[in-house]
Structure formats: structure tokens, C-alpha cells
Amino acid sequence: MQKQSIKQQIDLPATIAKSWRLLTESVYTKQYMFNCEVKSTWAMGSSVIWQGNYQGYEAYQKGNVLAIEPGRSLKYSTFDPNFGLEDVPENYIHVSYHLKEKEGFTELTIINETFDGNKERLAHIRQGWEMVMAEMKKIMEAEKS
Template sequence: MGNYVARAEIDVEAPRRTVWRVLTTNGRHPEIMFGAEVRSDWRIGSPIVWRGTWEGRSFEDHGRVIELEDREEPWRIVLTHFSPLSGEPDVPENYHTLRFELDEIPGGTHVTLDQDNNPTAEAARHSRENWVTMLEGVRAVSERGD
């Protein structure tokens, strides 16, 4: 079993603080995480839950906030993530780490998302496709200013 990393990147025509707010605000946006509702108090060590429906199946993914870098200007958030839809047991070795990094660029923000712990290159490609879709939603919401 490997540890392949899925990387998704996108440029957003919005300030870093706006993108940060979209990533760390509770509630639901149809464009983000397949319409899931997200809940957390956004403190290190706190739980995070994503609830929704995907392909007609209800899901409740969960994890923890393990890193927040937002002292002067927000730029990194790291979360653990587990999806029961994976069919795998809910044990630490089946969790992914999601690392979002927000870099200021001319006219906006470059967002990089890395997801570790993919068992194969094919699994990493599939995860990357899902995360690209999610980041496109983050871009849409951020650029609208919701």
C-alpha cells in the first residue's frame, strides 16, 4: 500500500481573507463539498463534520482541525478527514490529511490542497478530481463574495 498525494490547485480572484472565510465558515454552499453542510468551531483539536448527500446516499464525513495559521494573515489550514462512504473502518490509518495553503498572487489567491494517504496512484487521481471540483466551488463562492 502506498501513500500517494492528491494535489488540486486553483487561482481565485478574491483576497486571501475572503477565501479563508469561505473555507472556515459553517453552513452549506451547494458548490462546495458536494453541497455538504460543514460544522466546526474552527479551533485546533476541534472536530469538523461534513453532512450531505452524494449520488443519492447520505453521508457524514468527519475529522479534526489540526493546524490553523492565521495570526497576521490567514494562509494554512490542516484537517483530518474520514468518509464512511469509503467502506473502510473508521480507524486512524484510514484518515486523510487535508492541507489547504493560500498564497497571495496578483489579483487574488492561489489555493493548493494536498490530500495524503491515498493507497494507489489511481485513488489519488480520483481524489484530485473531487478536490478540483470542490475548489472550483470555493472559487465561485469567493468571487461572488458570498
């Protein structure tokens, strides 16, 4: 398996506690993650389900919590069966969130790892997360005002 990763960073105008809720509560994820709600207990090994409807497309992704330090970091796997890929480990994406409190904001680092060697898929993921991060920032700015 050839591991590839992208690392992206954004400063959110919010506390770590608020930023953590943004990442883990479906009331927020639905606003920035292409109308998908996340469902999980956020316990180590628990399932992570993303569900929603985006522009007529029925979205569904599944995975598991791989590592968690509430309020600090989270790593989960995710697989979208709608892309026609086989449900095998190398087709799962690993997503990591790392939060660091700065003065007046939270630095959020997001790392996406793929294992299938597909550079086009990685470019698609990068583009999607750029859109997601812009929406995250807008949500936190609106809540701050």
C-alpha cells in the same frame, strides 16, 4: 503506511480573508463541497464534521483539525465511514489548505494525503477536488461582480 499525496492549486479572485471564509464557513462549503456543510470551531484538535445530502446520498465525514494558522493555512483529517473502510488512521485523508495573497487574488494550494497505498482512491480524490476548485472559483467570481 505508504503516504501518497496530490497537490493542486487555484487562483481565487478574492482577498485572503474572503478565501478563508470560503474554506471554513458552511454557507460556502454547501455550495461547492457536494452540498455538505462543514461544522467546526477551527481550534487546534477540534472536530471537523461534514454533513449533507448529495443526489440522494447521505454524506457524513469526520475528522480533526491537525494544524491551523487562521487566514494562512489549515490541515485537517477526514474519514468517510460510508465507503466501508475500517475507522483506522491509515484510512483517514489529510487535507491541507495554504493561502498566499497575490495582487488582486489569493493563490490557494490544496494538498491531499492518503496513507493506504490505494492509487484508485487518490485518483478519485484528485477528480473530486478538480470539481470542487472549479466551483470555488465560480463562487468567488460571482461575489466579486
